[in-house]
Amino acid sequence: MSASVLTIVRAVIVRLLFAAHGIVSIWRLFVVTQDTRYWYLATALGLLFTEALVTLGKKGGKEWKWFCPSVFIYLLSVVPSIWFLEIYELDRRILVRENVTMSSGYLDNTAKDLKATLGSVLGVQLEIHIPISLTSDEWIRTLEQLLLLLLILGRGILPKGKLTHDQLSQLLLVYIGTAADIVEFFEAFKEDEVRYNKMLCLVILGIWSLSLLQFSIVLTAARARRDQSGLVPRVTTYKSSDNKVGCCQADVFGIMISIVLQDAPFLVLRMLLIFQYRVLSYTNMFFTSKNTLVIVLLIYRLVVVQLEKRDERNNAYSLAASQSFDSRSLRSYRTVDSGLSSESRDSKSRLAHDLSVSSNGFNDVENSKPTHIKLQRTTVARTLSLDDLDSNF
Structure with missing residues (x-):
């Protein structure tokens, strides 16, 4: 197949x-x-x-x-x-x-x-x-x-x-964690203050429906919480343009959607149950603490992402400035070289010709001399050329 x-x-x-x-x-x-x-x-x-x-x-x-x-x-x-x-x-x-x-039928709660x-077809x-x-x-x-x-x-x-296989596996792991949080959210229906309060039930259903939208946005689940598991180390690159959605980075977008669609509404409702309706059960207190910790970690992650983005931008500016400086230096050297007088160029040519003739006339002697003498002659030739260049300024 x-x-x-x-x-x-x-x-x-x-x-x-x-x-x-x-x-x-x-x-x-x-x-x-x-x-x-x-x-x-x-x-x-x-x-x-x-x-x-x-x-x-x-x-x-x-x-x-x-x-x-x-x-x-x-x-x-x-x-x-x-x-x-x-x-x-x-x-x-x-x-x-x-x-x-x-x-009695209305009260029937049997399984x-x-x-x-x-209907029936041919008596069946x-x-x-x-x-x-x-x-x-x-x-x-x-x-x-x-x-x-x-x-x-x-x-x-x-x-x-x-999606890559790595992204898909992380996405499924995050989906499992998100689904567990949503199942825990329905524990609120076990509280008597909620079971018989129509307004609270409608609010819970609304928040539950809102949280389910995360599953239709692939970016949210893949980017928002994958770093919390510590399964795969984050690799930072300077090509941040490939990691953007609209005006924001993918990480920023995912974290904000996760906070807005799930963690913040869950925390607000549970705090409402604690302070307004005096629901002080163990499960409600535990999940309230959990949601608070998750939001703090997501905000911390958001700050870290912004700091990394700023460092990447500063590094990009430094690299661009260095490249611009090198190009300006090269253009300046070419401008100086093109501005030399014709006499300076002729003198440089004569000096090079004399050195060439001298070298050809003493090839045997030159070959027998030590290496350091050859280097001295080359250094003297370069010094004369530089002195000639300075005299023309």
């Missing part, structure tokens, strides 16, 4: 996995709510199909360099479904807590399989059945964690495009 065919197969397999997870998420939402309007969320899968055709036709299955549109469209198909499921469960918890009269009846009943018995809350957590797992697995299977 050729490399191009294998690239296309890998691209198609990943998009099929994305589409399957999106369909299961929408299906679960329909089973819970029995509202057929939620099937309109599947239109995002049509965008995924269109994106696959464009990528396969224009790029031969290879991914784009800085942005991964297939991951972004995948998030568009799954994230809204999880939002609606979380809001549905939130309303259900609030109603149960307030002892509102409801049907159920996921089934769908497609067609049904899709996923034999996994989970409660409603477990289904949501499973879909959320499958989302992160497929983002990591999909990035590993997708053609690497312009």
Whole structure:
């Protein structure tokens, strides 16, 4: 199998996995709510199909360099479904807590399989059945964690495009760390102050959705945190123009996106839980300290990158100034040489001719003389030539 065919197969397999997870998420939402309007969320899968055709036709299955549109469209198909499921469960918890009269089916929280009846063909009943018995809350957590797992697995299977193998391996390691932070972020839902507060739940879902955008930006994950692991030493070069995106260096851009999309929002929310809602649990205090330390390290890294950039710029200016000085010195020498009088040039020619004749007349004697006498004669000739040059000034 050729490399191009294998690239296309890998691209198609990943998009099929994305589409399957999106369909299961929408299906679960329909089973819970029995509202057929939620099937309109599947239109995002049509965008995924269109994106696959464009990528396969224009790029031969290879991914784009800085942005991964297939991951972004995948998030568009799954994230809204999880939002609606979380809001549905939130309303259900609030109603149960307030002892509102409801049907027994509404209160049912037993583990159920996921089934769908497609009708009958020639007397045969067609049904899709996923034999996994989970409660409603477990289904949501499973879909959320499958989302992160497929983002990591999909990035590993997708053609690497312009990424090197070293960059891809570092990218996957950073994806795993980022996914672990996001999973830890959902630990906030276990706090009673959060589980029954609709505003806090919506804020958490919003921050969670914002943090997922990192997976669609290849630059952010590759540049922002790879130096924290210490796996690969950083090599500094003076060709900084190859390492820029827009107006900023790639490292600066990645660090800023990482802080804005994940670490800063996570820290703000956890500090809000501590100081406003008095959530002083061990997990919340630990993760708050962790986010604070990560932000401090990222800011320190940002300062180091800026200092390195300044040193590179100063070195480049020094090299350019040195080259300019050498070129000006050469031009000055040529100007002085061209400004010599004709008499000086004639005298230099006569002196060189006399030395040549003298040397030809005493070849045998010259060959028998020691080497230091030859060097003395050469030195005298050069001194006479320089004295003649100085006399013309």
